Amino acid sequence: MLKGKNVLLAITGSIAAYKSAYIVREFIKKGANIKVVMSESSTDFITPITLSTLSKNPVIKDFVKDKNSGEWNNHVDLGIWADVMLVAPATAHTISKLSNGEADSFMLATYLSARCPVFVAPAMDLDMYKHASTKKNLLILKENGVSIIEPDSGELASGLEGKGRLKEPEDIVNHIYDYFLDKATLKKNKIIITAGPTHEMIDPVRYIGNNSSGKMGFALAEEAQKRGAEVVLITGPVGLETPYGVKRIDIISAEDMLKAIKKEYSQANVLVMSAAVADYQPITFSDKKLKKKNEEMSIELKKTPDILRTLAKLKKKQLVIGFALETNDEKNNAYQKMKNKNLDAIVLNSLNDKGAGFGYDTNKITLLTPNKELEFDLKSKMDVAADIMNFIEECI
Numbered sequence: 573m574l575k576g577k578n579v580l581l582a583i584t585g586s587i588a589a590y591k592s593a594y595i596v597r598e599f600i601k602k603g604a605n606i607k608v609v610m611s612e613s614s615t616d617f618i619t620p621i622t623l624s625t626l627s628k629n630p631v632i633k634d635f636v637k638d639k640n641s642g643e644w645n646n647h648v649d650l651g652i653w654a655d656v657m658l659v660a661p662a663t664a665h666t667i668s669k670l671s672n673g674e675a676d677s678f679m680l681a682t683y684l685s686a687r688c689p690v691f692v693a694p695a696m697d698l699d700m701y702k703h704a705s706t707k708k709n710l711l712i713l714k715e716n717g718v719s720i721i722e723p724d725s726g727e728l729a730s731g732l733e734g735k736g737r738l739k740e741p742e743d744i745v746n747h748i749y750d751y752f753l754d755k756a757t758l759k760k761n762k763i764i765i766t767a768g769p770t771h772e773m774i775d776p777v778r779y780i781g782n783n784s785s786g787k788m789g790f791a792l793a794e795e796a797q798k799r800g801a802e803v804v805l806i807t808g809p810v811g812l813e814t815p816y817g818v819k820r821i822d823i824i825s826a827e828d829m830l831k832a833i834k835k836e837y838s839q840a841n842v843l844v845m846s847a848a849v850a851d852y853q854p855i856t857f858s859d860k861k862l863k864k865k866n867e868e869m870s871i872e873l874k875k876t877p878d879i880l881r882t883l884a885k886l887k888k889k890q891l892v893i894g895f896a897l898e899t900n901d902e903k904n905n906a907y908q909k910m911k912n913k914n915l916d917a918i919v920l921n922s923l924n925d926k927g928a929g930f931g932y933d934t935n936k937i938t939l940l941t942p943n944k945e946l947e948f949d950l951k952s953k954m955d956v957a958a959d960i961m962n963f964i965e966e967c968i
């Protein structure tokens with residue numbers, strides 16, 4: 573849920589500021605991008621160099637970067653960059669300034685520029701936290717749409733006991749994680765996605781295969797995972813990195829792919845077959861490398877199992893989507909496939925469209941269902957994956 577999210581952490585001058593290093597670590601471990609802004613007084617408790625090293629980004633404290641050249645830090649850009657802003661620890665002083673909309677520091681101006689959701693994690697002594705002014709200021713923040721991550725009760729830096737301890741870093745990060753999970757549009761869905769070619773072995777070194785790169789299927793898996801789905805990616809031999817948070821199963825042949833899908837199918841509610849499954853496999857497999865002999869040779873082939881057809885017959889709750897890569901009479905062929913394989917929808921790519929098909933980073937698709945046709949422009953495979961996932965969301 574946090575992979576690739578832009579997190580803006582604002583640190584203010586509390587002894588709990590030392591914990592912000594752990595907050596940064598937790599976000600980085602979960603795959604987020606993180607930038608840190610600091611108030612002047614927070615640097616008495618933790619140094620910018622600690623935070624810039626952990627966050628892998630320069631820390632910003634002041635508007636002016638270089639007085640001589642006039643270079644400055646842009647709070648507006650930072651506010652737009654952020655998917656979420658977190659003020660942790662937030663002192664009583666900062667909470668007061670945030671609630672009044674003051675902008676006399678870079679951090680405060682960034683808060684006013686932020687278009688994203690803002691979370692504030694207070695940290696202070698118990699009496700400051702209980703004070704009517706703090707309560708009023710926190711109420712104003714809530715009314716302004718800010719979420720408050722309530723402090724814990726326990727031993728405080730003053731030696732007193734009570735409510736005011738900054739929430740533990742792991743709990744703060746989980747709080748933000750839950751926020752994104754709650755917004756995730758495909759949560760509680762299990763989606764099987766197939767990708768790449770299959771290799772039908774002739775002997776230990778040779779196979780029948782095709783040029784599928786697997787890029788489209790991997791983009792679909794990444795997009796579905798970002799939207800909170802549980803994703804199983806069943807892939808033929810490809811040289812691609814597994815998208816974060818995706819369960820990957822590597823297979824070689826069409827028969828392997830069918831077996832792997834069958835194991836996952838009953839718990840899934842969506843199957844997207846973007847794999848370019850070989851249509852034929854050798855009737856026999858030679859366990860020794862075949863030797864060159866005659867001028868000509870032939871290999872006897874039989875059909876591979878039609879995975880989609882087999883699974884569409886077993887289907888209960890599943891939405892089943894196939895792919896069709898065509899060179900001529902594209903729409904008719906795709907409609908025919910959708911009917912023969914009993915699919916809910918088919919994604920058509922035409923090899924006549926420039927930039928579409930195997931190996932490209934772009935694709936141009938038409939989505940066909942028994943009663944509608946959706947045509948899309950040439951886009952990056954990531955954007956095509958988003959269009960297909962939007963369609964899936966509508967269907968389910």
Ligand code: C5P
Nearest residue numbers: 845846847849876877878879880894895
């Ligand atoms: O049958 P054809 O290969 O033209 O159809 C393409 C669609 O069928 C793709 O979604 C592909 O993954 C799937 N397919 C299959 N089993 C096969 C061959 C293709 O499920 N043996």
